[in-house]
Amino acid sequence: MSAPHPPRLLFQKVWDDHVVASMGEGAVLLYIDRHLVNEVTSPQAFEGLRAAGRAVRRPGGTIAVADHNVPTDNRAGGVAAILEPESREQVETLERNVAEFGIPYVPLRSARQGIVHIIGPELGLTLPGSTIVCGDSHTSTHGAFGALAFGIGTSEAEHVLATQTLLQQPARSMLIRVDNQLGAGVTAKDLALHIIGRIGTGGATGHVIEYAGEAVTALDMAGRMTLCNMSIEAGARAGMIAPDQKVFDWLAAAPLAPKGEALERAKDYWRTLKSDDGAVHDRTVEIDARDVAPMVTWGTSPEAVTGIGSIVPDPAAIADPANRSQAETMLAYMGLEPGRPIAGTPIDMAFIGSCTNGRIEDLRAAAAVIGGRHVAPGVRALVVPGSGQVKAAAEAEGLDRLFIDAGFEWREAGCSMCLGMNPDQLGPRQRCASTSNRNFEGRQGPGGRTHLMSPAMAAAAALSGHIVDARDF
Numbered sequence: 001m002s003a004p005h006p007p008r009l010l011f012q013k014v015w016d017d018h019v020v021a022s023m024g025e026g027a028v029l030l031y032i033d034r035h036l037v038n039e040v041t042s043p044q045a046f047e048g049l050r051a052a053g054r055a056v057r058r059p060g061g062t063i064a065v066a067d068h069n070v071p072t073d074n075r076a077g078g079v080a081a082i083l084e085p086e087s088r089e090q091v092e093t094l095e096r097n098v099a100e101f102g103i104p105y106v107p108l109r110s111a112r113q114g115i116v117h118i119i120g121p122e123l124g125l126t127l128p129g130s131t132i133v134c135g136d137s138h139t140s141t142h143g144a145f146g147a148l149a150f151g152i153g154t155s156e157a158e159h160v161l162a163t164q165t166l167l168q169q170p171a172r173s174m175l176i177r178v179d180n181q182l183g184a185g186v187t188a189k190d191l192a193l194h195i196i197g198r199i200g201t202g203g204a205t206g207h208v209i210e211y212a213g214e215a216v217t218a219l220d221m222a223g224r225m226t227l228c229n230m231s232i233e234a235g236a237r238a239g240m241i242a243p244d245q246k247v248f249d250w251l252a253a254a255p256l257a258p259k260g261e262a263l264e265r266a267k268d269y270w271r272t273l274k275s276d277d278g279a280v281h282d283r284t285v286e287i288d289a290r291d292v293a294p295m296v297t298w299g300t301s302p303e304a305v306t307g308i309g310s311i312v313p314d315p316a317a318i319a320d321p322a323n324r325s326q327a328e329t330m331l332a333y334m335g336l337e338p339g340r341p342i343a344g345t346p347i348d349m350a351f352i353g354s355c356t357n358g359r360i361e362d363l364r365a366a367a368a369v370i371g372g373r374h375v376a377p378g379v380r381a382l383v384v385p386g387s388g389q390v391k392a393a394a395e396a397e398g399l400d401r402l403f404i405d406a407g408f409e410w411r412e413a414g415c416s417m418c419l420g421m422n423p424d425q426l427g428p429r430q431r432c433a434s435t436s437n438r439n440f441e442g443r444q445g446p447g448g449r450t451h452l453m454s455p456a457m458a459a460a461a462a463l464s465g466h467i468v469d470a471r472d473f
């Protein structure tokens, strides 16, 4: 029998099980189980491999898909039909690289194509206790399965491609415990925004967040992914939730997850993946789920957020001069008046999609508020499934008809209007109710104004023509 461990946290267990070598002062070389590759951050990594004459260490542990630059209106023409030259070149380069290095690839025309953080879990590539990296900050999404998953830079991606390992500095741990239950019509997205509003965009810097508590356990897998996805917006290195039966049920239905005997053996291990009694987090944040309202951002940072029943803050009331001037800048960019209710703010666009809220559950929540209404005159509303599978599932349920009949546009899968790397963009001063995760200046197009919110809230805004409490629908 091996010597018993002292009590350990969830993330330490996964970490310890992947240490290839200690590099001193807590830094380690970690084995990486799964490397997800997109078209944006991989070109130089492959270029580096080529220059060094190296191969990919474990092509089978790697999977590539183009998601950021793909148009979402029409796929008939394939990659060659991408009009924007830089976008087309990125996708073509990815296709050349995966062919040359023998990496599994989900092509644009595959029914499985989609945002990498949505298709990984769908395929069953996201497993509890595994280490997952991607040259993309929202890799934290996969922590919903009890994986240790983080975004990496391009040179790190090259290192992982070449060695299947990654140098990691020690991380600290933050427990976010959410007691009690979220109210009716309050979602994981609202919880994520509430947390960021509370601890700030730097609140979890250097930490791996472990989410726990009644309201977290009660979330379905889609909600858990939304929550872990936004960990990065609080500055965290990763977000994790201890795997439970909901994870096992999801994986039992996922095509590439272990099956039969292998699944049973894996589950024996997965059940050990929780923080031990007596293991201590570096920080603990306690949230009462009953305090969480449907949230809407008013500024250009996810922490500039408020409940739907609240007002746009008045910078004059902010004592700290730096914070005051920051709030003034944000309000000027957003074209909002201080002291006015956030509800009632007119919108030009609505975007329902992204790796935060582009899953079937999100589309159902958005469709549920339609209730025979139509998108308000002058508003353009996009529904963009996070993957081809989400799209197919929605169509099988008739959600596409509901959306189309109500005046929403029904699109192909991709990052779409989450960020301006493809044709789906806001124009200057256009205001968008968006289910994405970042409201930075210009994020959805130069001069565009983003209000982050949940799918139900974005759909309700599209139907009303202004920001509104979806619970009143």
Ligand SMILES: CC(C)[C@H](C(=O)O)[C@@H](O)C(=O)O
Binding pocket: 040, 041, 068, 135, 136, 137, 138, 151, 419
């Ligand atoms: C383009 C990519 C590197 C970027 C990220 O790392 O997150 C994008 O996905 C984003 O959401 O801003």
Ligand code: SF4
Binding pocket: 067, 068, 115, 136, 138, 354, 355, 356, 414, 415, 418, 419, 436, 437
């Ligand atoms: S959907 Fe948005 S946040 Fe997610 S990977 Fe794409 S651009 Fe990044």
